[in-house]
Amino acid sequence: MNYKAITAASLCALMLGAGAGAAETWRYAFEEAMDEVQGKFAQKFKEEVEANSDNEVQLFPFGTLGESADIMEQAQSGILQFVDQSPGFTGALIPEAQVFFVPYLLPADEGQLIKFFRDSKAIHELFPPLYADQGLELLTMFPEGEVMMTTTKPIAGPADLNEVKFRVMTNPLLVASYQAFGATPTPLPWGEVYGALQTGIIQGQENPAFFIESTKMYEVANNITRAGHNNFTTAVMANKEFFDGLSDADKTVVRNAIAAAFDYTVDYQSGLTETSLQKIKEARPDVTITTLTEEQRAPFKATAAAVEAKFLEIGGPQAKPILDQMKADLAAAAGN
Template sequence: MNPIKRHLIAGLAGVAVLAAGSASVSAETWKYAFEEALTDVQGVYAQKFKEEIEANSDHEIQLFPFGTLGESADIMEQAQAGILQFVDQSPGFTGALIPEAQVFFVPYLLPAESEQLGDFFRNSKAINEMFPELYAAQGLELLTMFPEGEVVMNTKEAVAGPADLNEVKFRVMTNPLLVESYKAFGATPTPLPWGEVYGGLQTNIIQGQENPMFWVESTKMYEVTDHITFAGHNNFTTAVMANKEFYDGLSDEDRKVIDDAAKVAFEHILEYQNGLTEKSVAKIKEAKPEMNIVELTEEQRAPFKAAAAEVEAKFIEMTGDSGQKILDQMKQDLEAATQ
């Protein structure tokens, strides 16, 4: 081989080594924490998000299910501080941080179960244009919001109306509007971290809690309660966020990979939830045949719906003009989605 050609090949090899080294330096491991187990809805979403990121970039995603990094408040603090790059947290826990996010807890605003619910979350101006600014003000990039399923009341005694919740200590998330909701429903709302709920029900410190059906089944809340009531009052919503400084500092290419992964995982989780409530009901009935599972009639729901007006007024009182605009836009978005 002549010297010139040998020198050229050596040079090209050196460039290749430098390029490989550069690629390895740019590849990063990103941390993502969420509020549920890997096999629950948030965990299934997170795994799909991870799969898409790793298939379309050199980056890796490290997942942290509930409890591995503390309670919900802990992972939010870590996300805001940049210790975590991604976090999935319900607006129920961000109510004090972003008061307008409590709109998702106005009873009977969202359809409990609806084919149009996916269209609402996909196309809502409130979710896709208004909420990102509110999250950005708290150092968070809102990637997506998605529903997790109809919320049920899980209690020691049967519930057929607000009178049955009188003096019932009902666990709620640390969310001011959710507290107001259960006050309006006649209960004694009791904010508790999730880690204390099973023991609280077992020892009768509390006598009820609410969550989607899959969560009641997976966390075995049915073991320490006797009644599950579908009142149709809400659908559990969650939000996936990135630390904003981290997100804004990425290349256009990396931001696109993240945005695309969030969209693919969104469609995946909606499909995953088809029939999930029914599967959870079947599992609970198999594990505890005597469990009383009822769906309230429209007549039974009427007094709960009447109380919802009081809660909506409280939401406006808490959030002012900003909350009113969010609420009005959400109502328009919901109407468009159900046409």
């Protein structure tokens, strides 16, 4: 299904909400369903805002207002007050955000990963001005789970990705990463992915296990490979003009709600990957789930330096400071 079209009724409803009294009605769109990780974060944010202020938060899950590009445009224009979107899509606006697609940069250890996202100077100090330049207030970034490949044939190494048309987000560095892996990267809007796998237009895609399970990607690509190459990252932003115009009290409400939603979502994700994989096996017993050994991962890891170099080439003027700071932040999270 393609959700590109936005109904006139939806836009009309949003624009009416932008009139008198709209300061108390905040609209928040995200890239997943209500029962997926971004939806859980959004619901907790709404709960906290409404419990601690007179404001109301309206939630718009994926497809309600269009594809990822649509909701970003609506957030920048002020139709939406809040948006949750992966750097995979904001990379075109903020090239430095592509750093999250350097393979094997983020740690596999969950404790280190969460500490990094909580404390990272790159996230909390270096990225906000870059988002502000695009009319966005960066409120937080958080991980959504280990990224896994789902393909129509088994994958044990880069040679198995040769000539595989692999769906990627519209992100130049992610394209470069899968080129380095040996695949043929094929950018597609999410709404077209299931059908493209079903008809053979593409032969693979990547996402966390919960998303593979909830969207039933295993029905059209029954090989799941855990190469350990990344963790899906997303960012919650506000329209900057809207946020700057809030009272100090409302800014505090927003920031506290974001912090509470972050903690809630971290707890919610505990054990989610393995539970989701088990549900997939129960739904389709013939699904193959392969965790690559360190020896099998080695040729994938060997591509990281080239992708990192590509990031420094295309990642914008702050690419090197951000990459250097992220490495320092990751070392601190690891206790080094």
